[in-house]
Amino acid sequence: MEQKEALAKLAELQKKLYAYQAADSALYLDGTTVAPKDTAEGRGVALGILAGERHKLFSAPEVGRLLDFLWERKDELDQLRCRQVEELRRSYAQLTRIPADEYMEYAVLTNEASDVWHRAKERDDFELFRPVLEKLVAFNVKFAGYYDSTKLPYDALLNEYERGVDMAYLDQFFSTLRGRIVPLLRAVMEKEQPDDSFLRRRYPAESQRKFSDYLMEVLGLDRAHCGIGETEHPYTLEFNNKDVRITTHYHEEDVGNSMYSVIHEGGHAKYELGICDEVQYTCLAGGVSMGVHESQSRFYENLIGRSLPFIRAIFPKMKEFFPEQLSDVTAEQFYRAVNKVQPSLIRTEADELTYCLHVMVRYEIEKQLIGGTLAVADVPAAWNRLYKEYLGIEVPDDRSGCLQDSHWSGGAFGYFPSYALGSAYGAQMLKNMEGEMDVWGPVSRGDLSGVSGWLGEKVHQFGGLLEPADVVKNACGEFDPAVFAEYLEKKYADLYGL
Amino acid sequence: MEQKEALAKLAELQKKLYAYQAADSALYLDGTTVAPKDTAEGRGVALGILAGERHKLFSAPEVGRLLDFLWERKDELDQLRCRQVEELRRSYAQLTRIPADEYMEYAVLTNEASDVWHRAKERDDFELFRPVLEKLVAFNVKFAGYYDSTKLPYDALLNEYERGVDMAYLDQFFSTLRGRIVPLLRAVMEKEQPDDSFLRRRYPAESQRKFSDYLMEVLGLDRAHCGIGETEHPYTLEFNNKDVRITTHYHEEDVGNSMYSVIHEGGHAKYELGICDEVQYTCLAGGVSMGVHESQSRFYENLIGRSLPFIRAIFPKMKEFFPEQLSDVTAEQFYRAVNKVQPSLIRTEADELTYCLHVMVRYEIEKQLIGGTLAVADVPAAWNRLYKEYLGIEVPDDRSGCLQDSHWSGGAFGYFPSYALGSAYGAQMLKNMEGEMDVWGPVSRGDLSGVSGWLGEKVHQFGGLLEPADVVKNACGEFDPAVFAEYLEKKYADLYGL
Numbered sequence: 003m004e005q006k007e008a009l010a011k012l013a014e015l016q017k018k019l020y021a022y023q024a025a026d027s028a029l030y031l032d033g034t035t036v037a038p039k040d041t042a043e044g045r046g047v048a049l050g051i052l053a054g055e056r057h058k059l060f061s062a063p064e065v066g067r068l069l070d071f072l073w074e075r076k077d078e079l080d081q082l083r084c085r086q087v088e089e090l091r092r093s094y095a096q097l098t099r100i101p102a103d104e105y106m107e108y109a110v111l112t113n114e115a116s117d118v119w120h121r122a123k124e125r126d127d128f129e130l131f132r133p134v135l136e137k138l139v140a141f142n143v144k145f146a147g148y149y150d151s152t153k154l155p156y157d158a159l160l161n162e163y164e165r166g167v168d169m170a171y172l173d174q175f176f177s178t179l180r181g182r183i184v185p186l187l188r189a190v191m192e193k194e195q196p197d198d199s200f201l202r203r204r205y206p207a208e209s210q211r212k213f214s215d216y217l218m219e220v221l222g223l224d225r226a227h228c229g230i231g232e233t234e235h236p237y238t239l240e241f242n243n244k245d246v247r248i249t250t251h252y253h254e255e256d257v258g259n260s261m262y263s264v265i266h267e268g269g270h271a272k273y274e275l276g277i278c279d280e281v282q283y284t285c286l287a288g289g290v291s292m293g294v295h296e297s298q299s300r301f302y303e304n305l306i307g308r309s310l311p312f313i314r315a316i317f318p319k320m321k322e323f324f325p326e327q328l329s330d331v332t333a334e335q336f337y338r339a340v341n342k343v344q345p346s347l348i349r350t351e352a353d354e355l356t357y358c359l360h361v362m363v364r365y366e367i368e369k370q371l372i373g374g375t376l377a378v379a380d381v382p383a384a385w386n387r388l389y390k391e392y393l394g395i396e397v398p399d400d401r402s403g404c405l406q407d408s409h410w411s412g413g414a415f416g417y418f419p420s421y422a423l424g425s426a427y428g429a430q431m432l433k434n435m436e437g438e439m440d441v442w443g444p445v446s447r448g449d450l451s452g453v454s455g456w457l458g459e460k461v462h463q464f465g466g467l468l469e470p471a472d473v474v475k476n477a478c479g480e481f482d483p484a485v486f487a488e489y490l491e492k493k494y495a496d497l498y499g500l
Numbered sequence: 501m502e503q504k505e506a507l508a509k510l511a512e513l514q515k516k517l518y519a520y521q522a523a524d525s526a527l528y529l530d531g532t533t534v535a536p537k538d539t540a541e542g543r544g545v546a547l548g549i550l551a552g553e554r555h556k557l558f559s560a561p562e563v564g565r566l567l568d569f570l571w572e573r574k575d576e577l578d579q580l581r582c583r584q585v586e587e588l589r590r591s592y593a594q595l596t597r598i599p600a601d602e603y604m605e606y607a608v609l610t611n612e613a614s615d616v617w618h619r620a621k622e623r624d625d626f627e628l629f630r631p632v633l634e635k636l637v638a639f640n641v642k643f644a645g646y647y648d649s650t651k652l653p654y655d656a657l658l659n660e661y662e663r664g665v666d667m668a669y670l671d672q673f674f675s676t677l678r679g680r681i682v683p684l685l686r687a688v689m690e691k692e693q694p695d696d697s698f699l700r701r702r703y704p705a706e707s708q709r710k711f712s713d714y715l716m717e718v719l720g721l722d723r724a725h726c727g728i729g730e731t732e733h734p735y736t737l738e739f740n741n742k743d744v745r746i747t748t749h750y751h752e753e754d755v756g757n758s759m760y761s762v763i764h765e766g767g768h769a770k771y772e773l774g775i776c777d778e779v780q781y782t783c784l785a786g787g788v789s790m791g792v793h794e795s796q797s798r799f800y801e802n803l804i805g806r807s808l809p810f811i812r813a814i815f816p817k818m819k820e821f822f823p824e825q826l827s828d829v830t831a832e833q834f835y836r837a838v839n840k841v842q843p844s845l846i847r848t849e850a851d852e853l854t855y856c857l858h859v860m861v862r863y864e865i866e867k868q869l870i871g872g873t874l875a876v877a878d879v880p881a882a883w884n885r886l887y888k889e890y891l892g893i894e895v896p897d898d899r900s901g902c903l904q905d906s907h908w909s910g911g912a913f914g915y916f917p918s919y920a921l922g923s924a925y926g927a928q929m930l931k932n933m934e935g936e937m938d939v940w941g942p943v944s945r946g947d948l949s950g951v952s953g954w955l956g957e958k959v960h961q962f963g964g965l966l967e968p969a970d971v972v973k974n975a976c977g978e979f980d981p982a983v984f985a986e987y988l989e990k991k992y993a994d995l996y997g998l
Binding site for chain 1: 515516518519520522523526527529530533534535536537538539541542543545546547548549550553723724725726727729739740742743745780781
């Protein structure tokens with residue numbers, strides 16, 4: 003094989019993987035947005051087969067030989083190709099270490115688990131979900147060994163979502179945070195709460211749709227390349243850097259819900275749309291890690307979207323969409339309302355301060371589940387105990403407790419910490435940004451181009467060209483969770499007059 | 501290879517083909533409904549690769565060996581498997597007779613041609629489309645030889661869309677029709693025309709959307725398995741018999757447009773949803789031919805949807821959706837308006853009587869184009885001459901002339917006759933149905949269950965289990981185009997007092 007031929011095969015392989023991903027995405031997008039309700043079966047058949055075809059394509063021995071051939075000549079490759087081969091070798095090694103029958107069995111299990119979890123949550127019946135969760139945990143422990151047998155199982159899983167992150171790192175990260183968030187929360191809870199009742203007036207979906215269009219415009223999302231749909235749970239889906247979709251869900255009695263979904267998912271979309279053309283249709287396309295992705299979504303959602311300058315900037319226009327609902331509300335009141343701190347049960351609805359505590363509960367439980375020190379049957383009790391300990395609240399039922407999130411039913415263990423890491427990365431990016439340019443002047447005029455430009459240069463453009471840790475370093479410098487804690491302390495001191 | 505193993509492989513092959521088709525459909529559906537406007541490129545990349553993968557899968561020599569192995573044992577197979585093998589052998593032979601490089605070249609060409617045609621139509625510039633059309637014709641002539649070298653090229657192409665149909669058959673069919681439609685049209689045009697101006701009052705899209713929901717309910721389309729979307733050109737797309745989508749386009753100044761699109765596409769959907777479970781995820785899933793499909797869509801659209809009993813049944817409800825627009829209109833007036841005969845330029849907007857004349861123009865031109873007796877450069881002149889001859893009207897420009905339809909740009913030559921055949925099949929089905937049951941009593945009460953039940957039993961359930969000609973025979977008896985002519989003569993004699 004000549005190098006030129008090998009490189010052509012490398013490009014072809016990646017384009018094929020892209021095509022299978024696009025097919026999967028289109029079916030998923032359809033299934034969650036417009037598909038009629040009783041059509042999951044046929045879609046499941048197609049998705050299962052396409053996953054199998056993709057697996058067969060990528061796990062073929064000749065792919066291994068191709069990657070080895072190129073890796074031996076890596077000094078002759080440009081950086082782009084070199085990174086592609088490195089990434090593909092990693093994925094190939096991981097995929098081929100999982101026996102094909104276990105891989106298929108697991109695919110069937112996660113497909114079934116999603117259904118079972120939905121029903122269990124609906125009926126508030128953890129026992130229904132328990133056997134499936136046991137199997138999922140067992141599979142993940144086994145797979146962790148395939149991923150990296152030199153690591154403890156949970157470390158191996160964490161590494162899948164945020165390369166370079168492990169329990170030692172996270173224990174310290176979370177303990178720093180907890181040590182500062184818990185007393186801060188206690189102080190806040192002793193203060194008078196702002197009135198946020200006006201958020202729950204009736205905001206018609208039709209007006210909210212128009213408001214979403216406006217928010218996307220403020221975020222600088224090009225509608226020729228970024229669509230918006232409606233799903234039960236909001237998400238962002240990227241086909242490529244010219245085609246990204248976000249979704250939201252309109253709650254007519256809660257204007258902040260979709261508003262911050264759109265800004266959050268919009269942040270993910272900014273990232274994907276900002277990735278350079280050079281990596282498109284390769285394994286380096288797409289955001290580099292979950293943590294970095296969440297740093298962008300939560301940057302727009304919280305650091306910008308829940309800031310007073312931003313709210314002041316958009317509030318006059320917002321009043322045009324909701325003239326009656328907001329007639330007696332000022333930008334400052336709105337700002338205080340959307341930053342109201344309230345320990346609560348549901349992570350996705352949590353305020354910026356308590357959010358990380360929700361993540362910590364899941365982290366502690368996953369650590370023990372995968373580590374083998376917590377039986378699946380004991381998850382509800384552990385969950386409820388930790389909510390009491392971290393957030394000071396009683397969990398009334400498993401539906402709003404350990405059954406609330408879909409992640410485990412999808413087989414994702416080790417994913418949750420990315421949410422907290424992303425928040426912390428973001429705060430440090432903001433600090434650096436403030437050191438380099440005037441952030442708040444333009445934002446207070448509704449102009450996010452400077453912010454987006456900075457993030458585009460430091461984060462977005464690279465896609466998978468850099469390692470996650472290098473992207474973080476590039477935008478944050480040496481990562482220090484204290485910066486996030488300081489940000490929170492300052493913000494809530496101002497808000498609550500501490 | 502054991503027979504059991506071979507049958508398992510047969511099922512697996514067909515499920516894979518289904519999965520690729522589902523992927524293609526999901527991407528197409530997305531691209532034509534909700535995808536942001538500048539996202540075609542990445543979707544094109546994915547579609548091209550998936551088409552290549554599907555081609556590679558199906559044209560592999562082991563597939564040929566598998567099919568041969570089973571065909572040699574066809575006496576031991578049940579009818580279902582036997583038909584599958586027969587159909588797959590036919591497709592396999594056809595596919596493998598096309599050299600892979602020509603197949604891929606053609607895929608690239610049709611992809612490009614669609615773009616060029618769009619631009620040419622927009623600019624009314626046939627010369628822009630001409631070179632592409634020349635290539636498309638040349639490819640189709642060559643492919644016709646691959647399909648069946650014993651047939652004349654256009655006969656081979658016709659056979660692809662409606663097996664068993666050829667020029668000898670169609671020449672007689674069209675000449676019978678033309679001989680009766682042209683004088684009928686002449687007689688009609690001498691009569692006073694009904695007032696149809698109220699169809700062009702303003703009918704807001706939002707009310708039309710609700711009206712569509714109502715129409716789908718009347719058609720008995722189960723919304724848990726049948727969705728509706730909005731596209732520039734209406735179509736029906738089936739994933740399987742539990743998941744079908746129709747689309748429509750709302751013209752606010754033309755209430756009949758979307759109304760009859762919904763009923764037409766609804767007819768296609770009824771067919772797909774009525775196909776038996778046994779053939780799902782096999783090559784026998786889906787309607788058996790274009791002609792039979794059109795017989796169903798045009799049955800609901802014209803024979804039922806444009807009948808007085810049906811309009812009387814739905815009109816009270818229709819007035820609720822459009823109270824102001826229809827306040828001074830009776831069901832009878834509406835019936836006459838949507839059946840107004842008016843020779844016109846655009847096939848898709850043609851009335852039921854002149855529709856077949858539009859099809860005949862395309863048939864004559866295709867016959868000569870593929871037969872080599874008409875140069876592509878002479879298509880506009882031939883087109884305009886035939887519109888004058890058959891419909892008595894002048895074609896002002898190619899945009900509303902030979903550039904109006906997308907079919908040729910997609911490489912479809914031999915497809916158009918299916919539309920006329922379907923209309924004629926439908927008329928004969930109605931005659932038989934009337935002989936066996938009370939059609940119009942229930943329809944006049946808005947109850948289509950009897951009609952749908954009859955079609956379900958005689959046509960829908962079989963999918964590809966029977967040959968197209970056998971389905972036609974099953975529902976029509978011996979096909980006789982005179983039945984369609986008689987239907988038209990009777991209908992328009994009543995309408996126009998001939």
